[in-house]
Amino acid sequence: GDSVTQMEGPVTLSEEAFLTINCTYTATGYPSLFWYVQYPGEGLQLLLKATKADDKGSNKGFEATYRKETTSFHLEKGSVQVSDSAVYFCALEHRGSTLGRLYFGRGTQLTVWP
């Protein structure tokens, strides 16, 4: 079945460091891929998405490219800030019978120190 495997955390970085959080997926067909972020004390919110192979999603300096050949959707940011500290979830949208069904990874806790 469809699934998402996400890099284990926690990840701790200094401000302005480069960030990569790995995400790989298993799915039939061509799912849409998402990164959601949960800031402390808040609900999940969409960070970026890509709906087909080779698409690049980007938002707030974060980027992720839909790689069909490696079934990956790694999240990157060139220079992290303290305000980026949050939990990041990779997800895919199943293209089967369940409208809008999302499969999530376990989440990766990111802490950025000044």
Next chain:
Amino acid sequence: SQTIHQWPATLVQPVGSPLSLECTVEGTSNPNLYWYRQAAGRGLQLLFYSVGIGQISSEVPQNLSASRPQDRQFILSSKKLLLSDSGFYLCAWSVTDWETEAFFGQGTRLTVV
């Protein structure tokens, strides 16, 4: 604008007690509604989804049930909680379409003792 309300934020319940978590959405009509759970060390798991009033689909068999008595109200219930029901519960909604994002509530941290 659309908003989603979920309560309570935290809950501690004894084993065998009933459960009722409520979620309401404002600013949209006929949304798809979802209940997710994150158990310790696991990703978010879809428990129930609903495409309309009274229409509930269960993704996994368990000790929980869901109801949608009104268009923008989604309730998660249990008659008798188990220790394994502990976790972080999230309500979400989306428009009726593919490739659209889901909007999440703040979540409820449930601890069954």
